[in-house]
Amino acid sequence: MAESVSTKMEGPSVAFKGKKFRVAIIGCGGIAQAHLNAFKNIPEVEIVAGVDIDANRLVVMRDKWGVPEENLFGADIKTGKKISDTAWIEMMKKVKPDAVDVCTPNGVHCAPIVYCCERGAHGFVEKPMAMNPAECEKMIAAAKKGKVKLSVGFQHRYRPACESLIEARKNGVFGDILFVKVRALRRRGIPNWGVFGQKELQGGGPMIDIGVHMIECAYEFMGCPKPVAAMGNIWTYIGNKKDKTNVRSMWPGWDWKTYTVEDLAIGQIRFDNGAIMQIEASFAAHIKENEVHEFSAMGTKGGCHFPSAEIYTDQNNTMVNVTPAWMDSKGEEWNVLFTKKLQNWVNGCRKGTELDASGEDGLNVQKILCGLYAAAAAGKEIAIK
Numbered sequence: 001m002a003e004s005v006s007t008k009m010e011g012p013s014v015a016f017k018g019k020k021f022r023v024a025i026i027g028c029g030g031i032a033q034a035h036l037n038a039f040k041n042i043p044e045v046e047i048v049a050g051v052d053i054d055a056n057r058l059v060v061m062r063d064k065w066g067v068p069e070e071n072l073f074g075a076d077i078k079t080g081k082k083i084s085d086t087a088w089i090e091m092m093k094k095v096k097p098d099a100v101d102v103c104t105p106n107g108v109h110c111a112p113i114v115y116c117c118e119r120g121a122h123g124f125v126e127k128p129m130a131m132n133p134a135e136c137e138k139m140i141a142a143a144k145k146g147k148v149k150l151s152v153g154f155q156h157r158y159r160p161a162c163e164s165l166i167e168a169r170k171n172g173v174f175g176d177i178l179f180v181k182v183r184a185l186r187r188r189g190i191p192n193w194g195v196f197g198q199k200e201l202q203g204g205g206p207m208i209d210i211g212v213h214m215i216e217c218a219y220e221f222m223g224c225p226k227p228v229a230a231m232g233n234i235w236t237y238i239g240n241k242k243d244k245t246n247v248r249s250m251w252p253g254w255d256w257k258t259y260t261v262e263d264l265a266i267g268q269i270r271f272d273n274g275a276i277m278q279i280e281a282s283f284a285a286h287i288k289e290n291e292v293h294e295f296s297a298m299g300t301k302g303g304c305h306f307p308s309a310e311i312y313t314d315q316n317n318t319m320v321n322v323t324p325a326w327m328d329s330k331g332e333e334w335n336v337l338f339t340k341k342l343q344n345w346v347n348g349c350r351k352g353t354e355l356d357a358s359g360e361d362g363l364n365v366q367k368i369l370c371g372l373y374a375a376a377a378a379g380k381e382i383a384i385k
C-alpha cells in the first residue's frame with residue numbers, strides 16, 4: 001500500500017489511527033497551498049489526488065505534497081501540456097476520493113462540485129461559491145442528490161474579533177441591527193496574476209473577490225437575515241488603462257488588456273427585517289489608505305466596528321466606547337483560520353456535525369453579490385428572490 005501523503009507532509013506528527021479521509025484537490029494553485037498547509041493540522045486527512053491544467057502545479061503536488069504521479073490529472077508533467085479542462089471526471093473514476101476540495105477560479109467551481117458531489121464525494125469550494133445564484137443552487141442540489149456535505153471557504157468569521165462581536169449580538173448588546181457598512185477597499189491592488197481581472201472567469205472584480213469576505217463576515221454577524229433588494233453601481237477607470245499599470249504600487253503590471261471587471265463597486269442591500277448593508281469594494285480607488293477591510297454596525301442599543309471589536313453603547317447614563325483588553329493574535333493567522341474552516345468541513349463529512357458555512361450560506365452571500373451587480377446593470381433597485 002502506498003504511504004499516506006499526510007505522513008509525508010512536514011508538520012505536527014499527530015498520529016491518526018483509523019480510516020483516513022481521502023481528499024482530492026481540484027485546482028492546485030495559490031490558495032490550494034494554504035489548504036494543503038492547513039490539512040497538515042488535520043491528521044485524519046490524506047491528500048490522494050491533484051487536478052490542474054497547469055503541469056507546474058502538478059509537479060508541486062508530486063514533489064512537495066507527495067501525491068503519486070498516477071494520481072495527478074489535467075496536464076502532462078513530462079510534456080508540460082494541458083490534457084483536459086474537466087480532468088476531475090477521470091480523477092473520480094480512477095481515484096474515487098471521499099471528498100474534493102475545489103480551489104479553481106470562480107468560473108470553474110460549479111462544474112467539478114456538481115460532477116463529484118453527485119457521485120458521492122463530499123465537496124468543499126473556495127469563495128465565492130460560484131458565478132451566480134443559479135450555479136449555487138445546482139451545487140446544493142448535487143450535494144443533496146449524492147447525499148454528501150458541501151461547504152464554502154469563508155474563514156473571516158473565525159477571526160477572534162468577529163466571533164466576539166457575534167457573541168455580543170447574540171447577547172443582545174446591539175439590540176436590533178439597523179445598518180452595517182462593509183468596506184473592502186484597495187487603493188491600487190489589481191492582482192497581477194491569475195484571472196482576477198476577467199469577468200467571464202471570475203464573475204466580477206473586487207466585490208466578488210475581496211468584498212465577499214467582509215460581506216460574509218458582516219452577514220454572519222447580522223444573524224443572516226434574508227436579502228430582498230439591491231441597488232448600486234460599478235465603475236472601471238484604471239484597470240483597463242495601459243498607462244496606469246506602471247504607477248508605483250504593490251502589484252504593478254497587471255494585464256490591462258484582459259481587464260473586464262470593475263475597479264470600484266458601491267451598493268446597498270435591504271433585508272427582510274428592514275436592515276441595510278452598504279458595501280464599498282475596490283481594486284483601485286483614490287482613498288487615503290492602501291487597504292481597508294472592515295465593517296461597522298449601528299443597532300438600537302449599540303454599535304461596533306470590526307476588526308477592532310470596539311463596541312459603542314450607553315452604560316450608567318454615559319456613552320461609552322468599549323475596547324477589548326486582549327484579543328488572540330494567533331487566531332488571526334491564515335493557517336489557524338484555514339485549519340478551522342477545513343476541520344469544520346471534515347468533521348461535518350465524517351461525523352455529521354453542523355457545517356458553519358453551508359452551501360445555503362454561500363448561496364445567500366452570492367445573492368447579495370449578484371444582486372448588487374444586477375442592480376448596477378439595470379441602473380435601478382432590483383428585487384432579490
Ligand SMILES: NC(=O)c1ccc[n+]([C@@H]2O[C@H](COP(=O)([O-])OP(=O)(O)OC[C@H]3O[C@@H](n4cnc5c(N)ncnc54)[C@H](O)[C@@H]3O)[C@@H](O)[C@H]2O)c1
Binds near residue numbers: 195
Ligand atoms: N479564502 C480565501 O481567502 C481565498 C484567497 C485567495 C483565493 N481564493 C479563491 O480560491 C480560488 C482560486 O484562487 P487562487 O488564488 O488559488 O488562483 P490560482 O490562479 O493561483 O489557482 C487556480 C488554479 O486552478 C487551476 N485551474 C484553472 N482551470 C482549471 C480546470 N479546468 N481544471 C483544473 N484546474 C484548473 C489553475 O491552473 C490554477 O493552478 C478562487 O475562487 C479565489 O476566489 C480564496
